[in-house]
Amino acid sequence: MHIQPIRTRPITAQDRDLLAILDEHVPALEEREILAVTSKIVALCQGRAVPMAEADGAQLVQQEADLFLPPGPGRHPVYLTIKGNTLMPGAGVDESNTGGYLVPWPQAPQETANQLRAYLQQRFGRRRVGVLITDSRPLPLRWGVTGFAVAHSGFLALRDYRGRGDLFGRPLRMTQANVADALAAAAVLVMGEGDEQTPLARIRDLPFVTFQERDPTPEELAALTIDPADDLYAPLLTAVPWQRGQGGSR
Amino acid sequence: MHIQPIRTRPITAQDRDLLAILDEHVPALEEREILAVTSKIVALCQGRAVPMAEADGAQLVQQEADLFLPPGPGRHPVYLTIKGNTLMPGAGVDESNTGGYLVPWPQAPQETANQLRAYLQQRFGRRRVGVLITDSRPLPLRWGVTGFAVAHSGFLALRDYRGRGDLFGRPLRMTQANVADALAAAAVLVMGEGDEQTPLARIRDLPFVTFQERDPTPEELAALTIDPADDLYAPLLTAVPWQRGQGGSR
Numbered sequence: 001m002h003i004q005p006i007r008t009r010p011i012t013a014q015d016r017d018l019l020a021i022l023d024e025h026v027p028a029l030e031e032r033e034i035l036a037v038t039s040k041i042v043a044l045c046q047g048r049a050v051p052m053a054e055a056d057g058a059q060l061v062q063q064e065a066d067l068f069l070p071p072g073p074g075r076h077p078v079y080l081t082i083k084g085n086t087l088m089p090g091a092g093v094d095e096s097n098t099g100g101y102l103v104p105w106p107q108a109p110q111e112t113a114n115q116l117r118a119y120l121q122q123r124f125g126r127r128r129v130g131v132l133i134t135d136s137r138p139l140p141l142r143w144g145v146t147g148f149a150v151a152h153s154g155f156l157a158l159r160d161y162r163g164r165g166d167l168f169g170r171p172l173r174m175t176q177a178n179v180a181d182a183l184a185a186a187a188v189l190v191m192g193e194g195d196e197q198t199p200l201a202r203i204r205d206l207p208f209v210t211f212q213e214r215d216p217t218p219e220e221l222a223a224l225t226i227d228p229a230d231d232l233y234a235p236l237l238t239a240v241p242w243q244r245g246q247g248g249s250r
Numbered sequence: 251m252h253i254q255p256i257r258t259r260p261i262t263a264q265d266r267d268l269l270a271i272l273d274e275h276v277p278a279l280e281e282r283e284i285l286a287v288t289s290k291i292v293a294l295c296q297g298r299a300v301p302m303a304e305a306d307g308a309q310l311v312q313q314e315a316d317l318f319l320p321p322g323p324g325r326h327p328v329y330l331t332i333k334g335n336t337l338m339p340g341a342g343v344d345e346s347n348t349g350g351y352l353v354p355w356p357q358a359p360q361e362t363a364n365q366l367r368a369y370l371q372q373r374f375g376r377r378r379v380g381v382l383i384t385d386s387r388p389l390p391l392r393w394g395v396t397g398f399a400v401a402h403s404g405f406l407a408l409r410d411y412r413g414r415g416d417l418f419g420r421p422l423r424m425t426q427a428n429v430a431d432a433l434a435a436a437a438v439l440v441m442g443e444g445d446e447q448t449p450l451a452r453i454r455d456l457p458f459v460t461f462q463e464r465d466p467t468p469e470e471l472a473a474l475t476i477d478p479a480d481d482l483y484a485p486l487l488t489a490v491p492w493q494r495g496q497g498g499s500r
Contacts, residue, residue, distance in 0.1 A: 003252075189427065
C-alpha cells in the first residue's frame, strides 16, 4: 500500500467548487486507486462553515448529532455524540484550519462520495477508482485522534473472511476487517491535522481491496449501520441518557 | 507512506525464536523504517498458546484483563474488557490462525518491542528504526476489526500539534495525532486477518514520524495511559460495573 499526500492551495469558507479543486490538484488517478478527501474541504465547499462570532457551538452540535450527551459536572467540557454510526465528541463540528469558522460534517457525505467517484471515473477514463471522505476523532482511552471513514464509494468497506477459514482451516471468530476505516486512519495520518495543507491523498497498491464500478447499494450501506443496543459495546453505549439530536447533514 | 507485507513460513505454537524468524524473513531495514509485528507471533514465540482442549476461555480472559464485564442476558456472548489502555472484547485472547490454541497477548509487549528495535538497529547497523507490535479489535458501532498499537519503540507514539497553530494560525483544538494506532491500523490492513501468512510489514516514507534511537522513557509511556474516569468518554466507561481482572501479560 502506498499513500501520497497532495498539497493544495488553501481551501477556505469562500470556496464553492470542489471539482475545480480536484481538477487543479489531482493530475492523475490510475485503475484501482482511491482518492482520500478530508470532510473539512467537502463541508467548506458546500458553504457549511458558520462564522464563530455568529455560532452557538452547543446548539450546532445538538443540530448535527443523531444522539448527544451534554457535558456533566466534573467532566470534560465536551458533548459526547453519535452521528453517522460514529461515536465521537462534538458531532464532528470542527474549528481548526477554518479561519474563524465552525465547520460541521458535509451534507449528504455519501452522495458526495458517489458524485466524486463518478466524476473521477469519467475524467480519467477509469473503471475502478474509489473515493474516501475522512475525518478524525479521539478513541476511548487513547490520546490523540485517529482517522475514520465518513463515506466511501467505489470499493467494499469491509473485507469479509467469513467461510474462508484461517491459516489452519478453522472458522475465523473476528470475520471482517474494516477496510474503509483503516484506509482513512492511514490517509489522515499522512495528510496531517495541522497546517500541512494536504487535504487530499492518493492511495494505491491495494491488492486486498475489492473495487466496484458503482455506488454502494442501499443494502450495502444499511449493512454498515449498527443500533447501539445491538452493538458489541451495548452495555456501555446504552448506559447513559442520550438525548435525540436533529441528525443534520444527511 | 509505503507499507509492504512480508510473507513468512507458518508460525506455530511450537515456535520459540522470534529473532530467528526476523533473520529469516526480514532481509533489510533502512533508516527511518518501522517493522510491524503482529502480537500473535510474539505471543506464540513466548509459548503463551494454551491448547483449546485444556483452556477455560472465560477464566483466561479474566486473568488477562485489567477490567472485565461478563456477558449479560440478551447481550453478545463476549466479555468486554480494558487491557493495556485498550477497550476491546476478550482481553485480546484470540483463537484464529493458531491451530487449536487460545493465544493471549504477549507477555511484557513493551519490553519485547524495545528488544526487537535494539536487535534490528544492531543487525542492520541503523540508528533510527522503529518496531510496532499490532493487534486488531472491533470499535464501537463499526463492523469489522481495525488494527491498533499494542506497543511501540524507536519513535514517538503521538504527533504533537500543540502550540503550532493551524493553517490560519489558530490554536488547534484536537492537538495530537495518534501515530502509533494509525500506523497499526494501516499495517494490519495490509498484513490481513486470515490465511495471508504475512505477520510482518515494513513501513517507510514517514516524514511525519519522529524517530528516537532509544526505548520510550517511563514518562513517555505513562503519558499514553488514561484512567477511565479521566477519559473524554468517561460517562460511558464508568457507567458499568467493571470487575477487576488479574492484568496478565505485563
